[in-house]
Amino acid sequence: MDNKGYKSETRTIPLIPLRGLSIFPYMVLHFDVGRDKSINALEEAMVNDSLVFLSSQKEASVDIPGPNDFYHIGTICKIKQMLKLPGDTIRVLVEGINRGKIKDIIQEEPYFEVEIEEIVFEEEIKKDQKTEALMRMILESFEEYAGVGNKISTDVLLSVTEIKEPGRLADVIASYVYLSPENKQKILEALHPYERLEILEVILRQEIDILKLEEKISQRVKKQINKVQREYYLKEQLKAIQHELGEDEDILDEVEKYKDKINEIDMPEEVKEKALKEADRLMKVSASSAEAGVIRSYLDWIIELPWDNETEDTVDIKNSRKVLDEDHYGLTDVKERILEFLAIRELAGSLKGPILCLVGPPGVGKTSIARSIGTALNRKFVRMSLGGVRDEAEIRGHRRTYVGAIPGRIISSIKKVGSKNPVFLFDEIDKLSGDFRGDPASALLEVLDPEQNSTFTDHFLEVPFDLSKVMFITTANSTSTIPGPLLDRMEVIRISGYTEEEKLEIASRYLLPKQMKDHGLKEKNLQLSNNTIREIITKYTREAGVRNLEREIANVCRKTAKKIVEEKVSSVRINSTNLQKYLGIPRFSYDVINEEHQVGIARGLAWTTVGGDTLSIEVTPMKGTGKLQLTGKLGDVMKESAMAGISFIRSRVEEFKIEDNFYKDKDIHIHVPEGAIPKDGPSAGITMATAVISALSNIPVSRNVAMTGEITLRGRVLPVGGIKEKVLAAHRAGITKVLLPWDNKKDIEEIPDKVRRKIEFVFVKTMDEVLDHALVKEDGSN
Template identity: 70%
Template sequence: MEEKETNISSRTMPLIPLRGLTVFPYMVIHFDVGRERSINALEEAMVHDQLVFLVSQKEAEITAPSLNDIYQVGTIAKIKQMLKLPGDTIRVLVEGISRGKIVNVLQETPYFQVEIEERSYQSEVTTDSETEALMRSVIDAFEEYVDISNKISPEILITIAEIEMPGRLADTIASNVFIKPGQKQEILEAFDPLERLEKLYKILLEEVEILQIEKKINSRVKKQINKVQKEYYLREQLKAIQKELGEDEGVVEEVADYKEKLKKLKFPKDVHEKIEREIDRLLKLSPASAETGVIRNYIDWALNLPWNKETKDRLDLKKSSAILDEDHYGLKKVKERILEYLAIRQLAKSMKGPILCLVGPPGVGKTSIAKSIARSLNRKFVRMSLGGVRDEAEIRGHRRTYVGAIPGRIISSIRQAGTKNPLFLLDEVDKLASDFRGDPASALLEVLDPEQNHDFTDHFMEMPFNLSKVMFITTANTLDTIPRPLLDRMEVIRIAGYTEEEKLNIASKYLLPKQIKEHGLKPANLQVSEKALRDIINYYTREAGVRNLERQIANLCRKVAKRVVEEKLKTIKITPANLKKYLSNPIYRYEMISQKDEVGIARGLAWTMVGGDTLSIEVTPMRGNGKLVLTGQLGDVMKESAKAGISYIRSRVEALDIDSDFHTNLDIHIHIPEGATPKDGPSAGITMATAVISAVTDIPVYKDVAMTGEITLRGRVLPVGGIKEKVLAAKRAGIQKVLLPIDNKRDLEDVPDNVKKKMDFVFVEHMDEVLEHALKRGEKNED
């Protein structure tokens, strides 16, 4: 076979210089492009015929090459695919088409544009025995190269054997051989296929010879290593002989020390036997072996675990109650549950440790209340953050199959505590993750199941450890992301957001004294009035907890500390009048959502992970053909609530005095502002229905009425959650009357009395009652 030159043509195209890379015809390869001129060349190629001229640089280190820094011969390639990577880099997939030589440079900026001379060949069957012999020699040399190098997959030989064109054979082999860039360029510049094969054959023979020499060197080095290993083995034998002669008692003394510790400590029988077996194994192994280190580590862990050590609970209810009140204001339910546990401990000595789950918004004190509980019980406190934990071995530990294996964080924390009954805080249990390394949430099931955790087995320890006396407390912002089986093991205690009065007490009794101390001030240096504290709470923070409130107080302390140092002041008083001077302009405003009664705008109440919030639901009817448009990034549940509300209205058109064809003559657009914030949940059904009825009847909705509840097709109002948070949000927004589902009446007990006294609560059972209190009947829109 041979290839005959059939065409020499001239064409213009963009050029990309390549660093340390040579592209051959028929070669499919991807590379990254990051230089500006190269990116411009890519964009130019994509605009036209997707063809680009790829040329290697003479020196790969040059970042901005000129024409003198690149070779004259390169490859015309077609761009197959482009992928943008981070950092303004583009990954390109190209296929080499044919060789080309630069004959003229048209431009150098903003990219290289060159005129090239392209040469293409076409194959035809001949009886040229010299070409056939040369091809066979090249293939044989390449097979020997593949066999010696072990760097190329043998499957490539199958592809090579099927190629009949000499030029393509040379290019394919050259693209798969690990040779210097200059040698690859030499093959690329050989336009004649026979000349190309001869050059490749010469290079292959040289490479095979070099590889054979490398193989001999490797064999010689391996023999030397075997000799070193033999010497090591003989030295180990010598050590064993010395040990028998009593010349080395190191390991024996270590084993005796372990056995002495084992006698002093009281372990369960099976644990004692297991540790003793491992100590005996230590004698039989070589001191230098890797397994010896693993066994030593295992014995140390086993001997230092508190198998029988435990602290005595403080069972004085009054003292425990005083400690809880000293550290935290409010949190009545949590404190009651702890005191109940202590009371039962006095009556039943063998009670298992409870597993509590404190659920609430960020900043309400879930983690800090756990520390206070530990102090009130006189227990050791350990904390394990579960946020982002993906590896099951974090919980159960690693198996002892490699050097560096350690127990899981459960056993590690128990050892850190030094007792078998600490208070164990599993923080952020709702943020557990899972991937190919296992499911940590499933691994926690055994830990948090009171019926199973009396014999929790860590993969590293391989012995059951009793966790039944540990008091586990978990924290979460929401229950939605906690797996149901895991949640079933826990007793949920909800911690709602704080009211203004609670925040005021927390700020004056805890946060302000704490920050004054941390900033090196004295109580006399800073005096904050009650009204100033209220203004910080209302106008500088909007949260369920007190974390941002503490930040603002810290900000205030910093400003005061600066003045105390600079101006030598002894006392600075903060009042509403000068608060702005220290904390700048207020961040939030608490006022009515709307200043007047409006048509088509109803005020709803929503629960979020950071507390309650108010929603203004706007409805506008327009002439159309009955479309229902929902905007504001609503979830599926809210969309279904809107459709259910429309269906209810259609079934009650006569009672509501609405045109029976409104659903076919009007397009109804329901919008909830803050479209960038996702909103979902079954609590806005009656609000959307009220807004739609107001819009189609032209009757205004009272501005100081807010509502929450789900609607059915027959107009019944269903209960919803988060009542306390929603009521507190309504109070902050200046709402006077709140409409709640009648089944949520019991939830109003959680709302503080001082809030209930200032607001009017109406419990509704049917949509008719909602309309009676929400719509300003007898008054049509004046517009």
């Protein structure tokens, strides 16, 4: 016995390197030998005492190992059995005897022969309480390992518990436990039994933890597999039931197709989850039931909506300006607003779609400019007419509980156009109305709010759809019938009526070429001068827009085409002399200035839905009892303006040199011609007051003067609207001086320069200034 606690004996025996295997003393192992060196070593061992030294290779992949490719501590084994297999391979059965340590490699060819130091412990002498305690721990751990792993039989456990030697116990247990080659070598190299037990205890605890984790994972996987198997079994049963019911369509395949399509689309998780849930529901209902039809319709809508499809904006301001100018003449404010939007889009990279509301009379191009905006932005265009819409479901859709339910027209239009960022036109938004089916205007509040429409929820879809990238444009003839909260969400751009000059430009640039093309006429076939077009504008149309003008031009083209075909002529010239042959007797004639100054007749200016007009207000005083009579289908506001003017005149009778008791002795009759046309508003206040003062004082009103403005009891002149249209009407009638309220001075900028140069504008603050310019002085001036 030496100082290391073991005795040693030197042997010289053959060596066989093992690939991926380790053997312990007391362990029986069989393995196949195929390498020439190993076979030679085996034959040499069988010739002598059947002893061979087995050591593990450090790397199993090395085919021809050298002295440094295997561990120098291994096991001395006795060959028990050899069996020759086909292909020059020998199967060997060996039994481990003792550990051995290579002291010297005697030869490498034709086989490894090594000098071994055989290590044998006197284990009975070394066994103590500490070792006994460790042995018990090892046995408990081995039992736990056997219980968790379920790979070791009860007989093995019983046989192991009977081993009393510490070193042998460690080796036997190590031979039954699944260990990595490194851990096996670590135990093999632990020469002292106590050290060997300690190493094995640590490794056993690690292996137990790993086995527990494996078991946990295995249970989870098994549970999932069982669930999949259960679902498969149920689906197969469902198929069989459907087949027995005569339902030929394979619901399962249909549902899988729906799921594949849903997963392919980049949609919000909330929407995807809802759609997949509905697809699962489809499997649980009968294929021929009404519910299945509703679910299919729902899934089709979800799949076909452009969740991840949008067009790329063309951010080119110069090109956009060119497109807008080519399509429309004038409309500067609208064009500038669109170009501003594009400029901000280019600088900021993104911008929530603005909500524009184009307000103006019929026929001025509100709808067509919305279409041009789509072209300028390279966006798709959608138009939805709101005229007469009474049902809220038109906007938000029907709930799926109703038979024949469909999404609202907004979602339907988005699906049809196939883009989530089109230009969307709500036409005639002022014509919305509500009834027992709900209020569509209220339903539009969410749609037309840039802060809210990113989560617009249609009743049919029941999931939010992002409308924030849509550019909404609305049109209206008047803002008076648009609910306040809805109007507040929109940016109002007012489009006033066209001037005569603008109509002339539009007709010659756009309308005439378009109608000639539509009627098959070439440029040489019809000669229509600008003067003739001007005559059509003034004598055959009375409108703010150009819709009727286009109809009249179409009428001319039709008759021209007929004449060319019927009379075989190649060209038709239309001028002022023969225009009546094509369009008939002129339907309209505008007021013109009177031939001379007249008492009691003042020229007022009025705004109508078809542009501006002039009003000749007539006043006749008569003997009577102070009655005031108003005729001409006047509204309440206009009647009140007349009363305010009379009260102002009564307070200033001395200055105006009017009889003190005129309000007692005379009846005053105020009449506004064209009595069949309703008239209202305060803007005729100063005109009626001027006409009454002229009639009572017998001073004529200048024939060259027209006026507009509201009058107060104290004679102040207040501002009014529609200045541009009113001034254009005055210019058309030949008026050379126009009296306007002082606060309307800013509105002159809207009037074309050509008109401004021909009219003298006088801005008045009081009725005295009005009279100073309107009444003819004694020397005949005004």
